[in-house]
Amino acid sequence: MGLRKRYRLRGVGTAVRHITAVDDVSIQMSVGETVAVVGESGCGKSTLAKLITQLETPDAGEMVFDRRPVRVRTRRERLAFSRNVQMVFQDPYGSLTPHFRVGTLVAEPLRIHRLETRPRLVSRVAEVLESVGLDAEIAKRFPHELSGGQRQRVSIARASATRPQLIVCDEPVSALDVSVRSQIVNLLLDLQRDLGLSYLFISHDLALVDHIADVVCVMYLGRIVEQAPAREFFAAPRHPYSRALIASSPVPDPRRRSPAPAVLGAVELGVAPAGCRFRKRCPLAVAICAENDPPLHAVAAGHLVACHRGNEFGVPTAFPEQSV
Template identity: 50%
Template structure:
């Protein structure tokens, strides 16, 4: 029998983000005396690493905890327990004052570009605001940087004096990307940045993100539920289910040799252009989704897994390396 292993990358690789046993729990119910009696385990003991310069994809169904994981890493959420090592510094329990030097190095692109942009500010004001916060006091210098960023994301200088409502969804997301790059970050959380866009615009934004990564040496955590797009942009991919990582693998390896039944079901749901092949490859999940509020033993996926056995209800599967760099948490791989 294999022994449990942490999903670690090669020691030769330069790790920028190292997440160890991250937990984020939300209290749901409290007793009469203020004691927490029920919690929602949005992120439950998650560990992975992101190498400098790579794109790590994080996928799963809505509500699986992937966005909470990403926002916890950049400390938009308080962390229940665990470590978040950013370039060797543990951010997990830093105060806001201690986090300030790292805020400039970590930025985010969110799902809905309209709700993340202040409608009362012009594009010039929106993009220059991070520059003011992080010490660019020269107005002429800020304007020059904003115009350069607009050019990088495919917008024109005359767009700088317009307001967010004057742009299309794709253009607004380009403004959000320019804003996130204003402070010259190293690490960017891409929290479903294309899910609110048309399919044709999605490809343009993905290609632009790849170009910017190559030009600026960025590191991405790319969160999405569209597995076809995640494969295109990601070097490695993690699959989440009810707050836990169930599989981590290089992108091509995950798509050609998925090791977890949940991963196989997700991949089978990707639309394909040939309708004759749909029924033969579709792997619909059966059973009921376990409640994230209930304390469960064993594998959380067992209620929907066609291969579940008695052991799945008794022992929680641990991450095991089934091939170089490919980790799976499933008893089928024991």
């Protein structure tokens, strides 16, 4: 709740700049739900993922899990947390220690969390590998002896071995060959069904998000600017930035593509202007947008938007022309 993370940037000479990668972000999730986080490069998605998984410490705010604030100050607390909250990264090769065999890599979480006795470990590793569609024989291989898809299956096996409640997936298929992407997505959906997992799913691919998400959160310059049930988000996005994202993305059903005026110019990373942070690129900005930062507010049940004009844009075909 209210997560914030600021990084110090080292400039040329003695100049010190800061960048607020995540700025007052709160996301609530229910059991078995997939919440997708979308937004352009540098908007803070991976930083948010690291804050949620406690790989980074927030400057403000706290993570509440199972109705309790998360504390990971001791090894014991960190272990208890990581058993329930795991992460799958974009680059499976980078996230697997190269000189360990697959069997050792998959056994590691079971061993660390003491979920299996030593005599049972080998057969349990075989079961976990099987659950992600891999032959037990693969346990003898090293990560570099696997295909990209197989490596990502091993990462997913490691993440799901402890039967966590939440897996944060940071672009888990975008580094993979197109031909194996849908296999990995189907695997994640199967595991979700079998283990009752919740996913926080970061992706640039709106067609994929449309396929798997229950809820969509749109991030812009560190903030969530829109959050809505997926069906409603794609049918009637409210924030001009969301509308531009959807309009520029290949959505499978063209009837669901909403017309939207083009966004102006490129984002200046880490630099949020006064007022609405999107206003310099927003074709619909009006005077108040420069004066007040619009709060994230409810426009319908479960549908939040941070836009002064968010109430005007409920119907896909009713997107008005720029008024100023």
